[in-house]
Amino acid sequence: MPTMRAIQVSRANGPLELVERPIPDPAAGTVRIKVQACGICHSDVLTKDGHWPGITFPRVPGHEVIGVIDAMGKDVPPRWQAGQRVGVGWHAWHCGWCDNCRRSDYYACQTGVQVTGISIDGGYADYLVAPATALAEVPEELKAADAAPLMCAGVTTYNALRNAGALPGDLVAILGIGGLGHLGVQYAARMGFRTVAIARGKDKEPLARELGAVHYIDSQSADPAAELTKLGGAKVVLATVTHGPAMSATVGGLAPRGRLMVLGAAGPMEASPLTLLMGRRAIEGWYSGTSIDSQETLAFSVQSGVRSMNEAYPLEKAAEAYDRMLSGKARFRVVLTTGN
Numbered sequence: 001m002p003t004m005r006a007i008q009v010s011r012a013n014g015p016l017e018l019v020e021r022p023i024p025d026p027a028a029g030t031v032r033i034k035v036q037a038c039g040i041c042h043s044d045v046l047t048k049d050g051h052w053p054g055i056t057f058p059r060v061p062g063h064e065v066i067g068v069i070d071a072m073g074k075d076v077p078p079r080w081q082a083g084q085r086v087g088v089g090w091h092a093w094h095c096g097w098c099d100n101c102r103r104s105d106y107y108a109c110q111t112g113v114q115v116t117g118i119s120i121d122g123g124y125a126d127y128l129v130a131p132a133t134a135l136a137e138v139p140e141e142l143k144a145a146d147a148a149p150l151m152c153a154g155v156t157t158y159n160a161l162r163n164a165g166a167l168p169g170d171l172v173a174i175l176g177i178g179g180l181g182h183l184g185v186q187y188a189a190r191m192g193f194r195t196v197a198i199a200r201g202k203d204k205e206p207l208a209r210e211l212g213a214v215h216y217i218d219s220q221s222a223d224p225a226a227e228l229t230k231l232g233g234a235k236v237v238l239a240t241v242t243h244g245p246a247m248s249a250t251v252g253g254l255a256p257r258g259r260l261m262v263l264g265a266a267g268p269m270e271a272s273p274l275t276l277l278m279g280r281r282a283i284e285g286w287y288s289g290t291s292i293d294s295q296e297t298l299a300f301s302v303q304s305g306v307r308s309m310n311e312a313y314p315l316e317k318a319a320e321a322y323d324r325m326l327s328g329k330a331r332f333r334v335v336l337t338t339g340n
């Protein structure tokens with residue numbers, strides 16, 4: 001039986017182990033993908049530490065996958081063909097028939113969303129098998145390692161921004177300049193928003209401006225809410241940080257009908273009900289998106305020149321690469337390449 005390399009976790013909090021596994025065969029409705037690159041996302045902690053309810057082991061993490069379809073299961077729509085280059089993100093499958101799916105609220109599928117690298121094996125491997133519902137087309141112009149982080153960090157920021165209600169010329173703030181934030185600033189600027197970057201300290205200002213921010217707020221030396229108010233108030237604040245109080249500090253800087261879009265899985269935050277109701281301000285959570293959202297993220301990234309800044313590691317060094325991601329020091333996303 002032909003085998004492949006895979007990086008698996010055998011138990012909650014277990015190490016990332018390099019193992020040889022049989023190359024899987026695609027079941028009905030799925031395709032097998034030869035992986036070229038897979039990004040390492042902070043959410044992979046949910047797999048490694050076993051925090052996802054009902055997760056079973058061994059499990060291969062990875063939900064920022066780029067590769068080529070190399071085998072087709074039965075009943076895959078002709079839209080997808082062997083040899084096609086595809087991406088797979090967080091959202092792998094939803095049922096399509098429950099009440100929430102029938103309202104197009106696929107993220108809330110009552111049958112249970114299948115998540116790549118959590119419910120099914122992910123992209124830290126030479127091959128993965130993915131449902132046809134998970135597939136996004138990858139433009140030729142994008143190299144695999146460049147495209148991979150766009151399948152989660154990219155789609156999350158792009159899709160939140162395009163659904164937040166701001167129009168070209170509106171003031172839009174990106175809170176945090178990290179893996180998500182450095183993409184958020186680029187998308188916001190390319191979408192025509194008057195883009196503000198908010199981060200701790202002065203050192204990220206030159207980069208934020210290079211990425212397209214026209215204003216920079218150092219949240220250590222100034223009050224972000226007051227600064228945003230001076231600029232006229234933000235129609236949208238995209239909160240990419242994982243610190244609740246940092247999010248709370250921006251609510252007072254929202255314009256009337258402004259929205260704080262929460263992307264970072266942070267601890268509790270606070271907001272004054274009076275601030276919310278007097279200006280009809282809102283706080284909304286955002287979830288990445290489905291395969292068509294990923295596909296449109298890749299297409300927009302090519303069209304507008306948005307690029308993820310990455311550090312690449314070979315697949316065998318997944319454990320080292322994962323630690324680098326956890327350290328928070330990577331600039332900005334960490335990507336595994338297979339050499340396939």
Ligand SMILES: [Zn+2]
Nearest residue numbers: 041043152153
């Ligand atoms: Zn992710």
Ligand SMILES: [Zn+2]
Nearest residue numbers: 095098101109
């Ligand atoms: Zn459903």
